[in-house]
Amino acid sequence: MKYDALFTPFSIGKMEVKNRLVMSPMGTNSSHIDGTIADDEIDYFERRAKGGVGLIIMGCQFLNPELAQGSLEGVLQNTYVIPQLTSVVEASHRYGAKICCQISCGTGRNAFPNMMGEPPFSSSETPWTFNPEIKCRKLSKDQIKDIMKEFANSAKIAMDAGFDAIEIHAHAGYLVDQFMSPVWNIRDDEYGGSAENRMRFPCEIVESIKSVVGDKLPVIFRISLDHMFEGGRTLEESMELIKILENAGVDALDIDSGCYETIDYIFPSAYTGDACMMYVCDEARKHVSIPLMNSGNHTPDSALDLVSNNKADFAMFGRQLIADPDMPNKLMDGDTENIRPCIRCNEECVGRIVTRLTKLSCAVNPTACDERRLALEDADKVKNVVVIGAGPGGLEAARVAALRGHKVAVYEKDGKIGGQLAVAATPKFKDQLKKLVSWFELQLKNLDVTVHLNHEVTIDDEILKNADEIIIGSGATPIAPNINGIDKSISVIDAHINKDMIKGDTVIMCGGGLSGCDSAIELASEHNKKVKIVEMEDTIAKDVMFINAASIFRDFGKYGIEQHTNSKIVEILDDGVIVEDKDGNKQKIDGDTVISAFGMLPSNKLAKEIQAKYPKHTNIIGDSLKIGKVADAIRSGYYAGSRI
Structure with missing residues (x-):
């Protein structure tokens, strides 16, 4: 089998892991x-273990609430947390x-604004990441001593709970990294x-943990080897640090790149690409002999390359295992087509946490972290279900209804x-979306769902009369504002699917939303x-989650994409557009093709009639009900299919 190399055992210290995932x-x-951790979290990790992954590294557990200043994770301070x-x-x-068990002494200067009380602690009085005018509180040497005692206490709790290993969270500019890096550590004492x-x-953290666990549990160290911003620690500079860590007794390294500046x-x-942090492995391999793990948008093929060519010993998957916890078992069986792809949107995993302060979920797998509550049950009575529209909402509704035993037919115009x-x-960088469409197509085929293409349902259609349940996901239509010359533009939908419609070298994009x-x-x-984006708001990508926006703006700079904000389009010409600023001043922006990306409106006339x-x-789902993102459509489809 192609992926057999990923299913060989490998040891870290005395811990043998059954595979390399x-x-x-x-x-x-x-x-x-x-x-204490919640039952939902237990169910969530149990489901990933059942899916065949070799090693699970839990999200960080904090030493104490004061240092945490991060998302609502476990705290390893009191023994009453052990049973869960x-x-x-x-x-x-x-x-x-x-x-x-991953243990953290906190986010330090990276505390999110909506998760922060007082200014965060750091190695030094450095600026807070999200507001440089606020200075962090420098940890005193007495506080550092207390932290070491707490690491020992937390390690004892982890060992008593039965964990197989401990990982030190020193990643990507968090508190431990703020000590390791000269860009954030400006202390003049022995630290x-x-x-x-x-x-x-x-190293004192390693020593504190080892003083409790000895060689019973391996200690893993999570570190970013390349901060990827000017002034941050480079890959070359990190090599000296990982040699020090190996000499200090660290049993394995969990390596990648980036920090909050990147x-x-x-x-x-999606924009950072496949295996985007694998490049750090070759250099690290030259400097240490302990096992290496590597993460960062890995695919099955990049994981195979990583392990087969000895670049690292373990390939790490994060959001892909949220999207499909059965990925390891499917890989082992050679059933790659049935792996549900992560679309790398960040919306329902980290996005829900940092923007809404609610728990993790997944755009393509709504059951993530709700495995028990949203579990599907066989239907009491088999029904004839008609799904109108084969967008993401309709496809998910059809899949879920069929899984529950209903007879399902999909009609797509x-x-x-x-x-x-x-x-x-x-776009090539959105290839995961293409994989998701293919995955849906295969699931419906496997479930004997009949898909009728080129069939536009009407209000008097016989299929409606014979349906026990009707689910309508007829999508949305582009907004065409009342602008002089609007007929001289092409829609962003046409721009995606028919590049022959785009004439000349210079394109004007009317609208700076995600599309x-x-x-x-x-x-x-x-x-x-050469692309020029024109947006009437004061910023481009206003509706885009800030993590993804960071990639978008980097690509704008890389490819020379012009941004014209606070610019209302008042006329579209054959050779450009006329825009007006907030003060009423007008100017012409030249271009060969004008693309309209003004947003979408629900396409729900037929839905309301039905x-x-x-x-x-009748159930109306997705954009037909309310304009949203892929995650919204899939979730509404899941709900509709699961309640029939």
Whole structure:
């Protein structure tokens, strides 16, 4: 089998892991306020263990609430947290997975504004990441001593709970990294200055943990080897640090790149590409002999390359295992087509946590962190279900209804499935969307769902009369504002699917939402067009989650995409547009092709007619109900299919 190399055992210290696949540490923001983890989190990790992953590294558990200033994760301060931790450990062991407790002394200067009380602690009085005018509180030497005692206490709790390993969270500019890095450590005592001094803090943490666990549990160290911003620590500079860590007794390294100055590498986006942090492995391999793990948008093929060519010993998957916890078992069986792809949108995993302060979920897998509550049950009575529209919402509704035993038929007016999902999938960097459409197509085939293409349903259609349940996901239509010359533009949908419509070298994109941004990057990066985005608001990508926006703006700079904000389009010409600023001043922006990306409106005329005629068994979902993102459509489809 192609992926057999990923299913060989490998040891870290005395811990043998059954395969080379590791679940990356990611917080769920689902713990209780007293520091105990919730049952939902136990179910979540148990489901990933059942899916076949070799090692699970839980999201960070904090030493104490004061230092945490992060998402709502477990706190390893009091022994009453042990029973719940034992449950997650034994749930993982049931399926042969090892599980590692990641311990953190806090986010330090990276505390999110909506998670922060007082200014955060750091190695020095350096500026807070999100507001440089606020200075961090420098940890005193007495406080450092207390932290070392707390690491020993937390390690004892982890060991008593039954964990197989402990990982030190020293990643990507968090508090431990703030000691290791001269850009943030400006101390003049024994914890600052030389590399040996800056490494004193992490080495004392290793010593504190080892004083409790000895060689019973391996200690893993999570570190970013390349901060990827000017002034940050470089890959070359990190080599001295990892040698110090190996000499200090660290048993394995969990390595990647990025920090909060390059936040889209902490939470890799669609724009950063496959295996975007694998490049750090070759250099690290030259300097240490302990096992290496590597994460960052890995695919099965990049994981195979990583392990087969000895670049690292373990390939780490984070959001992909949220999207499909069964990925390891499917890989082992050679069933790659049935792996549900992560679309790397960041919206429902980290996005829900940092913007809404609620628990993790997944755009393509709404059951994530709700495995028990949203579990599907067989239907009591088999029904004839008609789904109108084969966009993401309709496809998910059809899949879920069929899984529950219903007889399902899908009707799509176009000649292919996918709807806006398929349209948005044309850029190379959105290839995961294309994979998701293919995955849906295969699932419906496997479930004997009949898909009728080129069939536009009407209010008098016989299929409606014979349906027990009707689900309508007829999508959305582009907004065409009343602008002189609007007929001289092409829609962003047409720009995605028919590049022959784009004439000349210079393109004007009217609208700086996600669709406009993606189309602009696609045209600039893949078709060598000069692109100018015109937006009436004061910023581009206003509706885009800030982590993804960081990637978008980097690509704007890379490909020379012009941004014209506070610019209202008042007329579209054959050779450009006329825009007006807030003061009423007008100017012309030249271009060969004008693309309209003004947003979308629900396409719900038929849906409302059907609902009025068949009110007792009609469900309207997705954009037909309310304009949203892929995650919104899929979730509404899941709900509709699961409640029939």
